[in-house]
Amino acid sequence: MNQASETRRAHASPLFAGLPGDIGVSFEFFPPKTEKMEETLWDSVLTLAPLAPRFVSVTYGAGGTTRERTHNTVARIVRETGIPAAAHLTCVEATKDEIAEVADAYWQAGVRHIVALRGDPPGGATKFTPHPQGYANAVELVAGLRELHPFELSVSAYPETHPDAANPAADLDNLKRKLDAGATRAITQFFFEPDTFFRFQDA
Ligand SMILES: Cc1cc2nc3c(=O)[nH]c(=O)nc-3n(C[C@H](O)[C@H](O)[C@H](O)COP(=O)(O)OP(=O)(O)OC[C@H]3O[C@@H](n4cnc5c(N)ncnc54)[C@H](O)[C@@H]3O)c2cc1C
Structure with a gap:
């Protein structure tokens, strides 16, 4: 039994029957690289849809390497x-x-x-160096996006720092x-x- 059909079977069981709409979940996907992966992704999206997620998100590869694929996946969803x-x-x-063009x-x-992020330095570098005409960090990116369109903006948070x-x-x-700067949610x-998260939330 593959993972998707197993998930479908679980949704159909009485134990999970009350779940859709009753839990606040979101799911994160990465953009598919091949047609086969695209099929799997789509199967997963449709399998998870009955849980009525608040939103799903699609990641962005280092240095914009998935720019097209991220766009196509989100646009299709x-x-x-x-x-x-x-x-x-x-x-x-x-x-x-x-960035304005992508947005x-x-x-x-x-x-x-x-989901507005600074991103990691490319090529295994340890220090992030901003593009000379770019944004230096997520704070600046959020402020820049805020001026472009009234997007809902989520940012990152780190319970373990x-x-x-x-x-x-x-x-x-x-x-x-x-x-x-205008973000309304942190992921x-x-x-x-779990205690690490609860302490972070309190702080
Ligand atoms: C939910 C989530 C989703 C992610 N998705 C992706 C993705 O799709 N693609 C991807 O490439 N990466 C992704 N990442 C990883 C993220 O890009 C890295 O963790 C990156 O190193 C930091 O990005 P950030 O937006 O948290 O940066 P920022 O919040 O800008 O900063 C990172 C850290 O640097 C320090 N810092 C920033 N500005 C200053 C300042 N002015 N002075 C002093 N210290 C400062 C802060 O302490 C901060 O914690 C994701 C991370 C999370 C948590």
Whole structure:
């Protein structure tokens, strides 16, 4: 039995019958590289749709390497399903004009939610260096996108602290700046202990 049919069987069982609409979930997908992966992705989207996710999002490859594929995937979800879909977007190796172009194309395609990220330095570099005509970090990206279109903007948060942060308090200050710049939701990175998340949420 493949994963999708197993999930379908689980949804149909009495144990999960009350779940759709009753839990606040979102799902993150990465853009498919091949036709076969596209089929699997689409099968997964349709399998998960009955859970009525608040939104699904599609990741963005380092340096915009998945620019087309991320766009096509998000646009197709918006076009063919009723699920609100978000596109991840990073500042890596892009000018502000190029980012505006990508954002405009999303707006034209009916995408109203962007997960705005700085991104990781390309090629295994340890320090992030902004493009000379680009955004230096997610705070600037959020502010830039805010001026373009009234997108819903989500940003990242790190219950275990981002490695670039001087300390946990500085990381929280950075999150506050992103929210002050216009983000309305933070999505956390993985954490391994629930307590880590609850302490972070309290802070
Ligand atoms: C939910 C989620 C989804 C993601 N999706 C993707 C994706 O699709 N594609 C991808 O390439 N990556 C993705 N990432 C990874 C992300 O790009 C990296 O973690 C990246 O290193 C940081 O991006 P950010 O938006 O958190 O950066 P920012 O919030 O801009 O900053 C990162 C850290 O640097 C420090 N910092 C920033 N600005 C300053 C400043 N002015 N002074 C001092 N310190 C500062 C802060 O402490 C902060 O924690 C995702 C991460 C998460 C949590």
